Amino acid sequence: MLTQAPKGTKDILPSEVYKWHYVEGLIREICDLNGYKEMRTPVFEHTELFQRSIGETTDVVQKEMYTFKDKGDRSITLKPEGTAPFVRAFIEHSLFNEVQPIKGYYIIPCFRYEQPQSGRLREFHQFGIEAFGTKDPSIDAEVIWVAMILFGKLGIKNLEVRINSVGCPKCRKEYNELLRGYLAPKLPDLCNTCKDRYIKNPLRIIDCKEEKCKAQLTDIPFMLDHLCPDCSEHFEGLKQSLTILGIDYIIDRKIVRGLDYYTKTAFEIVSNDIGAQGTVCGGGRYDGMIEECGGPDTPGIGFGLGLERLLMVAENQGIVIPKPVAMDVYIANLGEVAAKEALRLLSLLRNNGIKAEKDYMSRSLKAQMKYANKMNARYVAVIGEDEIANNRVKVKNMSDGMEEEIVLSELTAYLKNKL
Template sequence: MLTTRPRGTNDILPDEAIKWQYLEKIIREICEQYGYEEIRTPIFEHTELFYRGVGETTDIVEKEMYTFTDRSDRSLTLRPEGTAPVVRAFLEHKLYSGPQPTKLYYVGPMFRYGRPQAGRFRQFHQFGIEVFGSRDPAVDAEVIGLAMDFYERLGLRDLELNINSVGCPQCRPRHRLELQGYLKPHAEKLCPTCRNRFERNPLRIFDCKNTGCQELVEQAPTITGSLCNECNEHFQRVKKYLDTIGVQYVVNEKMVRGLDYYTNTAFEIIAKGIGAQSSIGGGGRYDGLVEACGGPSIPGIGFGLGLERILLAMEQQGVQVPKEEEAKVFVAVLGEKAKETGLRLAFKLRKKGVAAEIDYLDRSLKAQMKAADRYGARFTVIIGEQELEQNKAVVRNMITGEQEEAALEAVEELLLKRLN
């Protein structure tokens, strides 16, 4: 239907857009303070990027990607997440040749075909950051700390930060064998997707939302118990640095995240009371991803925070977006000649940085004053035939109700003085 949006998408109307603008303002402020620069990547990429970057055994690649063939028979995919495209851009433009680490952030829409629910859409928006070029556990702490600082600035509370280490290619094989040995007697009880993952990537079973699979892995050996010395040391230092900067956390040994590229640190932020899917963001380290995408061996770490989920959490917790008082002027005009004069004044004010609105519906003065109230004007300029004959206008303070007269050529200067 032409008048109905596609399922899983959302219209952001003007009243809601104010909240989005506020989030984006805080994002840009905090990223500048932490030394991150903005990057913008295409909405769609070559499909192979996500197979290699996200992982063939992930729900995203197996079930959720919007993939299509273009007119040149190339397979393209609407980006389901932000990290792989940023890695591609990092390599294509040889950002690794400059001073390291490279610290980037992005804000934009992502696309996944899933069941729409509270705060989860098929087109959704993420704020993400990526850091390339350092294996220092202090960078892990900075990335996590930035996420928690962002939530704190928004006014969110009672959040739970879950952290874990998912090891590396050296220690994962040992855990893989232990896990497969544990699950093998119960393999027939796994869901079809996890039976497929059993051989290819059994660690993904921890991330399955199926109740039966969750019960089966309740007592399963976790990767944390199989960490090599280097991975264990890295995890201990991450925890130490989080303690240093005052970020509270819970170690969740069953948390593996939903993407195959993670190594070492993985984390997720939970906001209770926003539905079955309570995560409002997460991320982790991906030291092998740049190399998997065809680049040199360069470490990386980042996160992706869902903006719809954040707005839902703010609504649930009663967090209000602060309203900025704007210097607004409404120009009420009566008659064609007055409209010409009022239009000229409105454009002069706008060019001086003042928000100005004028009546375009030829309404009565009473109706225009009501419109000025709805607009939130601090001052209303009234120009009618009588005012034009006397070469003046009436300037009304909408807060106090006081009125004063001024010559038409002096109204602009008077308003700028009053507004300042």
């Protein structure tokens, strides 16, 4: 146990961290271009924030949160998602007094106590964006668009954008009654969780995977077909906006997000290339949440995008993420005098922005060459007694094997010119 990472967590090793740097860099670039500014919030929050915003009946709150008491007897929970902390910070700092709409993003670790499987970890990472202050459906489309830009820049293909509307409190209430009326006679044949859902949140029954439930629900009425005029118009606006942006989408009446705060737009971006947990990005509108958390009545929309899943899709689609150059030049040195000169050269080269390394192991020249080769050094500068005596250095190009001898003081200029 001592030398084993906790269940459901993963180390990101030096040999693969460049992939994360690449994706994170891309995210920052895209957000900057699209007007989303980063905000950083704590890794943990007061438990009640999630209970209130995500909803007491959801799986996340009921069984997946990492909750503990701190030494001051406060109930603390590790973030299971990013929207609620974001909303909390906006309310706390009265950011609603600033120019609207407000657009932000985050890259965070999230924690959910679940049974790990492919594409599911107990600690995972999310990139998310949020837009507050407007109900205009074109911002819903923009949010989806931003995710698609990221996928596009990475070269990821074969994704499905699935959209739905889960209505507003007004039409959802009417629909729930309709749904209960439809389900009442079938209730004895449904699974136990669905019987529970019937009372608390009948909408979720649509999503049930149990065969016996599915069989009962062949002609179940969907929320999408019973929207109020306002929600219906909003959904039409979303579809039009997506078309203008050139984003293909599928209307999926069965999308019911697992967090209670969603209203109107709900969407998922799904891949079939990473196993059972195919949802790479999920999000929607949450027009009532900010007020629910004690802020002014403000609409909002956003998404969460799983970075592990994103990297998995890229990997499975054979996408190669560019590796940074490991080493510009390796200084091979022989003998004590040359070793001291190598250290001086190291500082000179690095001060000039050249990625340089030298021998620290007193190895033979042959071994040093092998090392330079394994490290993918582009050049090797060789200094030994002869070079020191003549004030010169041999520089070898490792890709074509060509070697030149130059004046020592010109090494920096020579390399800068070549690199």
